[in-house]
Amino acid sequence: MIEIDDLHKRYGDTTALDGVTFSVRPGEMFGFVGANGAGKTTTMRILMGVLTAGSGTVRRDGRELTFEHRRRFGYMPEERGLYQKMKVAEQIEYFGRLSGMGAGEARKATGDLLERLSLTERAGDAVDTLSLGNQQRAQLAVALVHRPEVLVLDEPFSGLDPLAVDALAEVLTERCRTGVPVLFSSHQLDLVERLCDSVGIISAGRMVASGTTESLRDRGGRGLLRVVVRNAAPGWTATLPGEVTERGDEVLLAGVDGDGQEVLHLAIKAGRVEHFGWQRPTLTEIFREAVA
Numbered sequence: 001m002i003e004i005d006d007l008h009k010r011y012g013d014t015t016a017l018d019g020v021t022f023s024v025r026p027g028e029m030f031g032f033v034g035a036n037g038a039g040k041t042t043t044m045r046i047l048m049g050v051l052t053a054g055s056g057t058v059r060r061d062g063r064e065l066t067f068e069h070r071r072r073f074g075y076m077p078e079e080r081g082l083y084q085k086m087k088v089a090e091q092i093e094y095f096g097r098l099s100g101m102g103a104g105e106a107r108k109a110t111g112d113l114l115e116r117l118s119l120t121e122r123a124g125d126a127v128d129t130l131s132l133g134n135q136q137r138a139q140l141a142v143a144l145v146h147r148p149e150v151l152v153l154d155e156p157f158s159g160l161d162p163l164a165v166d167a168l169a170e171v172l173t174e175r176c177r178t179g180v181p182v183l184f185s186s187h188q189l190d191l192v193e194r195l196c197d198s199v200g201i202i203s204a205g206r207m208v209a210s211g212t213t214e215s216l217r218d219r220g221g222r223g224l225l226r227v228v229v230r231n232a233a234p235g236w237t238a239t240l241p242g243e244v245t246e247r248g249d250e251v252l253l254a255g256v257d258g259d260g261q262e263v264l265h266l267a268i269k270a271g272r273v274e275h276f277g278w279q280r281p282t283l284t285e286i287f288r289e290a291v292a
């Protein structure tokens with residue numbers, strides 16, 4: 001378990017973190033989301049010991065983090081950090097060795113990751129000859145090579161093509177299933193919603209919502225009532241309750257009290273009802289509301 005407890009951090013007059021608290025359990029994939037400048041990178045840097053907090057603590061299984069703990073973590077920093085002239089495979093192996101792997105073990109883990117991330121053909125090329133997306137894949141391989149006990153990744157999916165997104169999602173899910181806590185930041189909320197067990201939303205240095213993806217969606221209440229009526233007479237929506245949005249035959253109603261049966265009756269009278277159901281808010285909608 002990784003526990004982030006009441007972190008505060010100031011840069012001069014700017015308050016970057018103002019009491020950030022959350023935890024990531026073993027085998028949990030935690031999506032860390034927030035607007036630009038909300039404090040995600042600062043939190044992850046403190047977690048990794050790259051930056052010191054003004055106050056607050058970061059613990060692993062109840063003990064304050066030490067250098068030894070962090071050596072067994074996998075970290076992908078925002079500023080990325082590959083040696084541009086070094087060859088891809090050499091570099092991944094090198095970082096594996098730095099983290100204490102034997103030569104054979106590091107070579108094998110590098111080969112496996114290159115394969116998984118579709119980089120095998122570029123193994124012998126210098127990093128600065130790779131496209132940005134491929135450099136990102138190499139950077140991810142560096143974070144993963146030593147089979148870290150905890151993963152902390154700052155926007156690992158940004159700039160990846162859809163196939164690379166899927167490949168990385170698969171690797172992270174596998175690692176997570178072995179009990180590794182995975183914390184990553186992202187602005188791709190659909191991806192966070194699809195992959196993560198839990199989500200933390202940070203706004204102006206404070207956690208404004210956190211919990212399992214399902215609990216956050218439930219907390220948004222029943223959400224919108226979605227009704228699709230074919231061949232309805234124009235104007236049938238005029239007497240519907242709530243705030244009505246029409247998109248062709250589809251009608252979305254916000255703020256409907258009760259179970260919506262009255263809407264269903266009106267819809268049946270109006271035409272052929274093809275769909276009638278509640279739509280829980282998406283993570284994007286929850287995010288917008290939380291940071292508003």
Ligand SMILES: Nc1ncnc2c1ncn2[C@@H]1O[C@H](COP(=O)(O)OP(=O)(O)OP(=O)(O)O)[C@@H](O)[C@H]1O
Pocket residue numbers: 011014015016034035036037038039040041042043
């Ligand atoms: N080295 C620094 N010096 C001064 N202010 C800083 C520094 N680093 C970050 N900040 C400020 O701290 C706040 C939090 O920044 P941080 O980089 O943690 O946000 P973020 O959530 O990672 O943003 P993004 O999504 O844009 O990467 C911002 O107001 C930022 O301007």
